[in-house]
Amino acid sequence: MDILIDGGPASADDLAHQAMVNYGAYTSFRVEGGGARGLDLHLARLETAAVELFGESLGEAALRRLMASAVGDRRDGWLRVSLFSPEIDHRAPTFVGRPRVMTRFAPPPPPLADSVRVTTVVHVREASHLKHLATFGLMRARRAARMDGFDDALFTDADGWISEGTLWNVGFLARGRIVWPQAPMLAGVTQALIGRGLAPVGLSAEIRPVHLSELGGFDGAFLCNSATPACAITAVDDVTFAGDSRILEKIARAWSMQPLQPLAR
Numbered sequence: 410m411d412i413l414i415d416g417g418p419a420s421a422d423d424l425a426h427q428a429m430v431n432y433g434a435y436t437s438f439r440v441e442g443g444g445a446r447g448l449d450l451h452l453a454r455l456e457t458a459a460v461e462l463f464g465e466s467l468g469e470a471a472l473r474r475l476m477a478s479a480v481g482d483r484r485d486g487w488l489r490v491s492l493f494s495p496e497i498d499h500r501a502p503t504f505v506g507r508p509r510v511m512t513r514f515a516p517p518p519p520p521l522a523d524s525v526r527v528t529t530v531v532h533v534r535e536a537s538h539l540k541h542l543a544t545f546g547l548m549r550a551r552r553a554a555r556m557d558g559f560d561d562a563l564f565t566d567a568d569g570w571i572s573e574g575t576l577w578n579v580g581f582l583a584r585g586r587i588v589w590p591q592a593p594m595l596a597g598v599t600q601a602l603i604g605r606g607l608a609p610v611g612l613s614a615e616i617r618p619v620h621l622s623e624l625g626g627f628d629g630a631f632l633c634n635s636a637t638p639a640c641a642i643t644a645v646d647d648v649t650f651a652g653d654s655r656i657l658e659k660i661a662r663a664w665s666m667q668p669l670q671p672l673a674r
Contacts, residue, residue, distance in 0.1 A: 411514045416478045419511065426495045427511065431542040432502070433493035434458035438598070438635045439517050440486050444669030447598040451490075454598070458539055459492055464505035467492075470674075472510070477673035479512035487517040487636075491542070520637040521577070524652075525560035526644040529621065532564045533572065537593040547575040561632075563645060566592070569621040573597075574632055579642070580614075582629040582656055587614035599633045599664060606663030612656070624648040631657060638664040 412419045427433075436451045445451065452469050459466045472490070479488060491511040496504035530550045535543060550562040554575075563579060564572045572592035573579060578600040581588040587607070589600065607614055624630075629652040630642035639660040641652045 413512045433542045435491035437489040444671045446667045447602045448670035450598045463508040465507045479514045489513040524641040524643050527561045527563045528554050528559040530562040551575040571619045577632040577634040581627040589616045590619040591616045602667045603663045606666040610659040610663045
């Protein structure tokens with residue numbers, strides 16, 4: 410595992426700041442053959458977060474250079490790219506300027522699971538449109554779900570409207586059509602890549618509000634994230650789904666059809 414800051418060795422002070430101040434954002438993805446699916450979306454995520462959180466973007470060229478430097482001559486692995494600033498802490502939060510970039514290259518993690526049972530938790534992530542570093546709420550929910558005998562947690566608001574999972578987006582299946590929840594949430598890269606490939610595999614999708622009371626009317630459900638293109642959700646609380654492995658295979662194929670984009674240009 411390699412950790413670099415702005416392309417150079419991480420100092421103890423840099424790592425201490427990361428441990429003490431969780432202000433920042435990140436993205437992470439699998440590197441395959443020196444490229445990544447949806448790299449354009451990961452770059453856009455980082456650029457948007459940089460402007461919103463620090464007031465200044467890094468530019469695609471700089472991000473690509475740091476990503477390529479982190480990977481080096483290795484072809485496959487898992488890359489996490491984080492934005493932070495040592496100028497920002499609890500007493501002095503007003504710095505405006507270019508954030509620093511921490512990269513971590515490691516072996517790729519396995520998919521989350523083959524299938525999962527989830528429980529619903531009332532929780533809306535702070536600044537839910539950002540993939541930020543403040544993960545206490547989602548880790549607490551995931552831990553509680555495991556302690557209660559489930560595999561993971563699905564978030565809703567106080568009125569029962571579904572948003573996202575702890576580490577993933579959720580899709581529901583209705584007569585061969587994917588229904589993505591519309592709610593305050595993180596727009597997932599894997600979700601977007603699946604959307605790009607649905608037409609060629611004969612599927613379609615819509616985005617609309619989804620309420621807990623509707624769950625019994627769906628044919629199935631699945632989760633997706635960068636490590637897990639499609640994993641069946643077999644139950645949400647006491648609502649069970651028979652599922653259709655053929656549709657999940659089509660969803661995974663919609664994702665895998667997306668081209669690998671090279672890190673360096």
